[in-house]
Amino acid sequence: MYIYLFSLVFFASIVGFIMMWRDKRKAERHQWRISEGTLWAVAISGGAPGMWLGMMVFRHKTKHIQFKYGLPILTIIWMIFLL
Template sequence: MLKIFITLFIIINIAGFYLMKIDKNKAKNHQYRISENTLWLVAIFFGAIGMTLGMKTFRHKTKHVQFKYGLPVLSFLEIGLLLYAFNILS
């Protein structure tokens, strides 16, 4: 059970990282963008760490206060929840 949870956590964070890259490229090319609601859904479902890294790496959404501060805060909350869950499951 723990291996499945860790695998899903890694996959969603990789997806979040690449979603930020894809959205940044779409912004540069003036294409239809990924909605902020979609980005937040991925972040809420334990993808905030990958999205925060993507935001910093690709310099994307860094001027949006909700992303600039919200994603790192959500990342810390998710890390806390994960640590709590690991203590319960182990």
């Protein structure tokens, strides 16, 4: 059971990291963006650690209070849940 949850968080984090990168690129190019609802769905599904890392690496969504504080809180919740 534990390995499945860990795998879920690991792969969802990779997806979340890539989504933050893609959304940042789309924002720079003034293209159609990934919705915040989709980003939150991935974060809640286990992608919060990767999205938080992506937020810091790409400096994306850092001025949005809900992402600035929400992603770290979700990451902590997932880490506690995994332990």
